[in-house]
Amino acid sequence: MQKYDESKNDYYAIAYCSRTLSETERRWPAIQIELGAIIYALRQFKPYICLMDVILHSDHKPLTFLLSKSKTHDNLARWMVELQSYNIKVVHISGNKNTVADALSRAAEDRNETTTPAVELKDIIEFPVSLSCSTFEECMPIVSMPHNVAIQGCPEPIDFLNEQRNDPLLQSIFTIKANQLLPDALDENTRLQAETLANACVVRADGCLYYCKPTEGNPIHLLMVPHSLRDIVFHAYHCSPLSGGHMGWKKTLAKIMRKYYWPSIRRDVYTLCESCITCQMRRKPRPSFRERLIPVFSEAVFAKVGLDLCGPLPVTERGNKYILNIVCWFTRFVISVPLKDARANTIAHALLTECVLKYGTMSELVTDQASSFTSHFYTEFCNLLGIQQRFATPYHSMGNGATERTFHTFQVMLSKFINIKHEDWDLFLPCVSFCYNTSINEATGETPYFLMFGRDPVFTIDRILNPTERPHMPTFDEAAEYKAQLISALHLAWSQAAEHARDYKAKMSLQYDKHARPSNFQVGDRVFFRNYTTKIGLARKLCFPWIGQFRIIKLDPPHAIITSITSPQSKPRKVHLNQIKKVVEACGPASTLPTIPEEEAEFAQQPVEPIMGYQHDSSNSNAELPVQLSPSHNDSLGNSPQYNLRSRSTIRPPRRFDTD
Structure with a gap:
């Protein structure tokens, strides 16, 4: 440019x-x-x-x-x-x-085969972000090093003492340790914090400031980390594959506090671990969010019908490999049809011949958002018959739960009859469907067959055991009375089934809502979406269970409309609130409180269970270290042997902190 x-x-x-x-x-x-x-x-x-x-x-x-x-x-x-x-x-x-x-x-360049390969230019890229940086170092994000990046040379070591001297709080402690006086240009909160930390810190032979962590034996000296290096320490012990591994906040805190310390370290590590994007994309919320159940009612036969496919199954001798279930949500009557493929015209033909031309046209048809049901052909087919299409939320089976549940029942029933090669399941499918329709349904308290036809079927065993019994055929004079009784019986059965269904759904909702934990989403929140797809060649267990990030642009409980932040050109999608979780954001930079929090003061006084063997400090030093150390004492500390052994303290959960 x-x-x-x-x-x-x-x-x-x-x-x-x-x-x-x-x-x-x-x-x-x-x-x-x-x-x-x-x-x-x-x-x-x-x-x-x-x-x-x-x-x-x-x-x-x-x-x-x-x-x-x-x-x-x-x-x-x-x-x-x-x-x-x-x-x-x-x-x-x-x-x-x-x-x-x-x-x-044409410039010559030393190419390395281990460098990151070139990425093909995409059609649309997110709007670049302008950064206000004064130095090159500020532009470099602190992230874990990719495995395919070659490191040229060794990084320059950090002058830790110089960083401590440049930190206002630690510089105040240095001044107190040297002159026994507080700097004048300090506010009241910083003055109180410096005085408290000065009594628990020492300056060792290397000139750096250390925090004395009390134990039952000799105190452990932890290097005081200045504000400018806290993010580096955290990312090294949490994000880096060399020393972090994205462990939980307790393990990360224990690992850092083997050698380092700063005010409010417990709260900062907890906050940063909770707001780590990589960790959030892997872990599930505990306890999981769960919206309250919203029952769906149907008050008439074939007023609301669910339709879904199951398959592909093993191909039978007749070439079938899919099961199409059509379920009346009022009577729970199931029409099950074997199909050779899942194309829209095949499904439409089966719906027309096996359902509409035998039992009539339904008012609403509920399906998922598979391409067979959202195609132009299938939409025009429903419009031609005057059927109103309803689509369930993608990857949320409860939206068409009455239909989805029949597949589980049918699979259990079919598995008890089919051969070892699973090639004859379509022969037993009509039998399974008939057995299901003639059994009592828990939701209605009646059989779907009776609610559909107003009578109970005559089974084969009835003919075998009592071949002389014949159903009563009404005469011409009894026809009107029989018709009135049939209509009355049907209306009574339907009203009782509707009342039973309402009671059953109320009971089911009460049981479901015992474990409900409604979310507190708001428009504008950043969220993750549950990952339901896995790329070919990747292991499902190694993929992130959450993808994103997305932003909520509309709330209509129990649904929400979200749009992708990383791919703004993609279309907004409608999701269930159980399928998303809120992104935890860091509330601010590390150690924003001017005073030492209560938990830090309590933690400093906690006894630590010692382990057998060497300690950090020399075994010859049995006396407790004084607050003011002479130069000779500091030198002896600096020259004492340091072993990679430590006391193991119990990590307790942090308290909930206020934002002020």
Whole structure:
């Protein structure tokens, strides 16, 4: 990127950006590579050139004609649309004048095979974030080192003593230890904190400040960490694969406090571990959020019908490998149809011939959001029959629970009849469906068959045991009375079934809500979404169970509309509140309180159970260390042997802290 100097009529470079091409990009045509390079540069410099006039110099002349063309290749069209967001003018220059970019592209570079491979240019990238940094070090995030990055040379060691001297609080303690006086330019809270810590700190032979952690034996000296190095220490002991491993806050705290200490260390480690994004994407909330149950009622036969597919199953001799279940939510009557495939036209034909033409058209049809049910063909089919489509929340089986539950029952029943090769399940499917429909349903207190037809079936065993019994056939004079009795019996059965269903659902809701823990989401909250998919070739158990991040843009309990933060171009999705969890954010920088918290003062007085063997300090030092140490005493401490043995203290949970 160059800036034009009007006084000198010349351009001056103010920023550079470059990257290598991926294996796929190297096979692109020349014009696609050139345009891709332009798109990459515009995305990098977007915060600087947005809403400004931009002149683009290129030695590839075909680029100058792209903006004037009415139609371009599909591979270039998506980038041409992105170019429309800039006030840009493409100017062709000869190759011998494009010296800066040409020289950079030909610069010699020591390539290392272990460096990060080039990533192919994506169609849409998130808006770059502008950082206000004064030094290069501030721009570098403190994260764990990837396994495929080669470290060139050794990092420069940190001057810990200098960092302590530059910390205002620790410098005050140094002053107290040296002059027995407090600095004048201290507020009351900092003064109190410095006085309290000074009584528990010593300066050792290396000149650094140490915190004396009392134990039953000799006190353990923990290096006081200045504010500027606390994040580095935490990330090293929590995020790094070399020493952290993303363990819990208790183990992370115990590991840090073997050697280091700072005020409010317990609260800071707890807060940072809880707000670690990587840890949040792995762990589940404890206790898990669980919304209250919202029962769904149906007051008439075939008013609300659920439909779903099960499969693919082993292919039978007749070529079937799917089960289509159609369930009336009022009577719980199940129509089960074996299918050869799961295409929309196959499902529509089965629904028409096995359900609509035999029992009539339903008012509402509840399905999941599989492509077979959301296709244009299936939607038009439902519109033609006057059926209102309802879609359950994706990956939330309770939205169509009455239908989903029948598959579990059918699978248990089928497994008791089919052969060892599972090739004849479609022969037993009508039998299983009939047995289910003629059994008492717990929700209605009646059989689905009786609620559907107003009579009980005559089973085969009834004919065998009593072949002479015949059902009473009403005469012509009795027809009207029989019809009235049948209608009355059906209405009575339906009303009793509806009342029984309401009582059953109320009881079920009461039992379910005992373990309910409603969430407290608000519009604008950042959340994770449960990961229901696994890429091919990856182990399910090694994948993150949560993905994101997403932002809630609308709340309609028990559902929410969320949109992706990392992929803003993706469409918003409707999810159940049980499928998301809130992102825990750090409330602020480490150690924001000006005074020592209560838990730190209590922790300093806690006795620690000693272990057998060596301690951190010399075994010759049996007396308790005084607050003020003479130079000779400090020297003896500095020269004493240090062993990698420690006392193991009990880590207790932190208290809930106020925000002030």
